[in-house]
Amino acid sequence: MFGTGLLKGLGVTLKHALDTFEDDRESVPDRYRGSLELGNNRRVIQQPIDQEGLLTIQYPEEKRLLPERFRYIPMLIWDSEKQEDRCTACGICAKVCPPQCIWIVRDSDENGKPVTRCSEFYIDAAVCMSCSFCVEFCPFDAIKMNHDYELAVYDRYPQLVYDMEELTVPLEYYAALWPTQYEEEQARRKEEEEQKRKQEEEKAARAAARAAAKSAAAATDSSAAQAAPKRSAAELQALAKERAAQRQAQAADAGGGDDDAAAAKKARMEELKRRAQERARQRKEESGR
Ligand code: SF4
Ligand code: SF4
Structure with missing residues (x-):
């Protein structure tokens, strides 16, 4: 029916107005219930989870507490435990960035050989669209999304092109902004490190066993020699x-043996011949009688 959409929209607006009125009435006199005081009349306001109305705040003195998964411009992580940048200059983030606003220069050692760290890392914040693809694809947990959204400047270039120093934050900063994700990530990293350590130990044990077998074989060879x-x-x-x-x-001995055997055979034949002649003579005599 004509006008039902309009009526529905007005109903939603009315509900928000009533919820806001109710929230305001309940929060008096403590309007800043659950807020975080920053001093100098500045505070971060956290809207209680049971509030459904709209919360009016006095920005910039007051700010909304951002949800953990809020994201704006990426930041690079300095691993305070290992005292090193996590970024290895692999370049994956620069490859996957849809608007191509990441620029990385890999560092090199004194011989000019490339090493696994950056000498330069830039992000053009004017182009970044906060998609978080760089974070999703980074294999080293080296890049995360920052919550800092107050980036207004007078000159877009070069002020919105952030270099490595401006982008880098300590691990603790990331842990404070993303507590849940940080905990999960630390547990996973610990497990991976443990697995890696076990694999290395097994590899070392196998290599030691191979070396021991090789030296034992060499010792046997040398004793045989x-x-x-x-x-x-x-x-x-x-x-x-x-x-x-x-x-x-041996051949001569073998030859003498043959002669003996032949002589024995000949003697036996002579004997058989003699017996046959004897028997023939006897038969002749018997038939003549
Ligand atoms: S931030 Fe991550 S993905 Fe990007 S270059 Fe560094 S290690 Fe590679
Ligand atoms: S958040 Fe998206 S647009 Fe911004 S640097 Fe990362 S990949 Fe590029």
């Missing part, structure tokens, strides 16, 4: 001659 010392050329010649003579003697 000691048990059979090398002979001189003259000794080897003499040994070869001796072996040849032995072989000849």
